[in-house]
Amino acid sequence: MIALLREAVAGQKTTMRLGMACAVLAALSAVGLLALSGWFLVGAAIAGLAGPLAVSGFNYLLPSAAIRAAAITRTGTRYGERMLGHRAALFALAQLRMVLFGRVAAKALAGQAPGRSGAIANQLGKDVDALEDAVIRKVSRAGAWSAGVAGFLAALASGWRAGLVLIVALVLMRVAARTMAARLLPEPLDRAAAAHAALQADYTDMAGPSADIAIYGLAEEIAGALAREALAHDAARMELARAQGMITAVQTIIAITATALLAMVAQASPPIVALGLLGSMAALEGWSALAHTDMRGHDLARAQSHLASITDEAATPGPGEVMLALPPALTLCGQDIPPGSRVQLRGPSGAGKTRLIETLIGLRQDAPQSLAVAGLDPRRIGMAALRPAFALAAQDAPLMAGSVADNLLLARTGLDEDALSEALRVACVDDVVRALPDGLHQWLGGDGARLSGGQRRRIALARALLAGKPWLVLDEPSEGLDAATEARLRDSLAQWLARTGTGLLLITHRPAIADLADRAIDV
Numbered sequence: 001m002i003a004l005l006r007e008a009v010a011g012q013k014t015t016m017r018l019g020m021a022c023a024v025l026a027a028l029s030a031v032g033l034l035a036l037s038g039w040f041l042v043g044a045a046i047a048g049l050a051g052p053l054a055v056s057g058f059n060y061l062l063p064s065a066a067i068r069a070a071a072i073t074r075t076g077t078r079y080g081e082r083m084l085g086h087r088a089a090l091f092a093l094a095q096l097r098m099v100l101f102g103r104v105a106a107k108a109l110a111g112q113a114p115g116r117s118g119a120i121a122n123q124l125g126k127d128v129d130a131l132e133d134a135v136i137r138k139v140s141r142a143g144a145w146s147a148g149v150a151g152f153l154a155a156l157a158s159g160w161r162a163g164l165v166l167i168v169a170l171v172l173m174r175v176a177a178r179t180m181a182a183r184l185l186p187e188p189l190d191r192a193a194a195a196h197a198a199l200q201a202d203y204t205d206m207a208g209p210s211a212d213i214a215i216y217g218l219a220e221e222i223a224g225a226l227a228r229e230a231l232a233h234d235a236a237r238m239e240l241a242r243a244q245g246m247i248t249a250v251q252t253i254i255a256i257t258a259t260a261l262l263a264m265v266a267q268a269s270p271p272i273v274a275l276g277l278l279g280s281m282a283a284l285e286g287w288s289a290l291a292h293t294d295m296r297g298h299d300l301a302r303a304q305s306h307l308a309s310i311t312d313e314a315a316t317p318g319p320g321e322v323m324l325a326l327p328p329a330l331t332l333c334g335q336d337i338p339p340g341s342r343v344q345l346r347g348p349s350g351a352g353k354t355r356l357i358e359t360l361i362g363l364r365q366d367a368p369q370s371l372a373v374a375g376l377d378p379r380r381i382g383m384a385a386l387r388p389a390f391a392l393a394a395q396d397a398p399l400m401a402g403s404v405a406d407n408l409l410l411a412r413t414g415l416d417e418d419a420l421s422e423a424l425r426v427a428c429v430d431d432v433v434r435a436l437p438d439g440l441h442q443w444l445g446g447d448g449a450r451l452s453g454g455q456r457r458r459i460a461l462a463r464a465l466l467a468g469k470p471w472l473v474l475d476e477p478s479e480g481l482d483a484a485t486e487a488r489l490r491d492s493l494a495q496w497l498a499r500t501g502t503g504l505l506l507i508t509h510r511p512a513i514a515d516l517a518d519r520a521i522d523v
Helices: 003-010 013-050 052-057 061-109 117-156 160-184 186-207 210-215 219-265 270-287 289-295 297-311 353-360 404-408 417-426 430-435 453-466 483-500
Strands: 330-332 335-337 342-346 371-373 390-393 471-475 503-507 519-522
Touching: 003 013, 003 061, 013 061, 013 117, 013 270, 061 117, 117 160, 117 186, 117 270, 117 289, 117 297, 160 219, 160 270, 160 289, 160 297, 186 219, 186 297, 210 219, 219 270, 219 289, 270 289, 289 297, 330 353, 330 503, 342 353, 353 371, 353 471, 353 503, 390 453, 404 417, 404 453, 417 430, 417 453, 417 483, 453 471, 453 483
Parallel strands: 342 503, 342 519, 390 471, 471 503
Antiparallel strands: 330 335, 330 371
């Protein structure tokens, strides 16, 4: 078990112990329920055949009460086992999920590309599910062992031969399950995991433009594009199901054979033989649950190995820990740009202007131009080092589901409403916010659903202004604005840049906003 999981589970020891106690009681009551029922039914039948006198002397009250008590206990403790086991797993892994997300995000910030988001989400989801299942089965394992012990005692009541048969059957079931799981499952599990990851990653990529897919009637084409991965996934799952079915079948065959042998070798009265047989059957059923743990063993080992590579890395200095001198000078397309400059990046649509600035600030690594921040290649030092230097107002203006203030405070914590209002004024969106029913505290919905595209861009611009970084990066900040609003935005930004001495990197095709720059670089 990886260190972080041990720490998380350690905080749930009390819950897990209560769950194990419930599992033990559930197993004992299940074996007792069937054993007592067998003894009672056969004993009552024999008493009935013996005549009225035997029937009147047969005590049916105590056995029937014990059977009812066992049934009620089994139901209640089984519920307690499931509830407590899942509670322990969910609470333990909630902490682990946050740590894992932080580690993956830290790698991305340090310039280590994590890969396709769909594949990452799929892999981490499956890994955490495997750990969750392991925690739950750790609770139920105590019940399986208790069932085996109780079943052995029930079989032993029918003679030592019956007890020996049950012990041999229990051992054979464990050996068969572990051996078959180790030989039959690793390859199908790996293929199924790879197929599922490929399918989910492709689906995640294709589900992004879902509105366009619906508008242009492309659902069938998209489904066809996913068909190959879906068929591969189905084939891998079918292969895995066959292997798991073989293991389950062998467990069932051993249990049936053992039950038949128990009936043959039992040496006791019919009621005791029935007690031993039914008690042993209940024990074999509970014992077979361990085979499911064996079936998940490969998944668990793989998940722990993968997560250990994320969580147990040595804390060595990485490229993301570079400290830039602020404010940094820049090099764009081979030209040196001193701090405080105002630069427009020019070029036709598709020339790669957005790619250049996103590479410069660490969002991607594929711009072909010569770039440097404080003399260092931004493709090598990572976003964490670049983040103190740049504030971006992107063309797509992403907003989160929250209030206006929530979105603005992403820039910097501790800002008061006066600072927020001033940034909104400079971005020429203060009148829009004032018109909202709750003003700064108005809930915007997912991605600023209550706002137009131009309004979202200006909220994102206000957020960038509040960040207080030495370089302000604007990508088409006036797109969608009318001429009067654009002119007002240009003037307020010019005053703000002059007052703060902030450098500007600007992408725009609109001449009015281009006046903010004092030099231009062709991309």
